[in-house]
Amino acid sequence: MTLPRIPAHTSHHPDRYIDVKTGLGYSVCQDAGAEDPRQRIGDEHAALFTYRGPRGDADAVPDNVAAQAFDRYWQKTNDEDKALNLTRRYLALFHPEKKIAVTISTIRGPSQGDWREVFVAVSDGYGKPENHVEEFSMWAFGDVWIVIPDGKAGISGIYAEDAEAALTYFRENFEDDTPLDTESSNALIPLTTGGPYRVSWSIDGEEDFSPAQVAAWQQNFRRGAHQPNPDEACVFTVLDQTTGRSVDIDLSDARFAHLFR
Structure with a gap:
């Protein structure tokens, strides 16, 4: 009925929740097979790559005019702010018709060494750069989930900050049920909260x-x-x-x- 919490990101056991009103249980675990969100849109429309990591690592530069311009200026100046400004100037002068929004951002995970500095370029009509950064960050650091209700088909690819947020999203969007009430003793409660x-x-x-x-x-x-x-x-x-x-x-x-x- 109650078990010690075994977070999905440290073992093969899912987080477990039980709805005390219905008796329905839920298993929630990280979606280790979640697709890289960068694969959903062609590089010519939306491109994101790591230009600097904690060990000097970097991604291959995508086939995108803005990404290649930024990499060129970054290699010359070793100054990301200057490289970003030069990229914007280049796009305004030579590719104004493309209407590409560009930015740089630092994404961080749970550990001190979990960080990446990324460049993102997004064409008009394909979302905002910061949204692409947020989605990539969640995928990179394991905040994509699978929710499986007992005896029913589950849903994978749920982006959420933690297991309980993923479960809340699942219940609100894929079940004909009331939203999770985290303040009520009759709400869904973790079977594995850590005790005692x-x-x-x-x-x-x-x-x-x-x-x-x-x-x-x-x-x-x-x-x-x-x-x-x-x-x-x-x-x-x-x-x-x-x-x-x-x-x-x-x-x-x-x-x-x-x-x-």
Whole structure:
């Protein structure tokens, strides 16, 4: 019913969420196979490349008139601001009909060494440069997700800041359901918030569980150590002592049976 959090980006286990109103569970994990967003539009219309990284690394220059002009000036000046201004001047003088917007930006990931300085050029009608930068940054640093509801088809390629945001987007756009209410104890709650947890039940009393102990508790339950009497009510109350949020789950409700298979 409650498990220690195992973030998708550090193991093969997905984040798990449960809707206590319906009993429906969701698995959320990073979309490791997400397509590079730069492949969706031809380089002549939208081009983005890394011109400097933490180890001096750089991408191949795309086949784009603005990108090639910037790289040429960057190699000559070693000054990105000057190279950007010269690129804009070049485009205004020699390719005014193309109406290309250009900019440079630094994208950063969770670690100190996770950064890239990128150049982006976007033709009129293909979005804003900053939007292309944001999308590429999320893809580069793993903020693309797969959401799979139990027993149903899932959706991949969801761009979101974290697993819960991806789940919220999924529910709002792909389900006929109410949006996630993160303030309500009846909302979708993580099954793996990190604890420690206090788990109480109507038959055997109450115990405190550390995150590491919760998995063992669930295994004991599955083996019958805490098997409920079918003639008695068996309501489990799970309290996350870190957040203060709790939820009651009645095991007599068939919607929650899958939690203890």
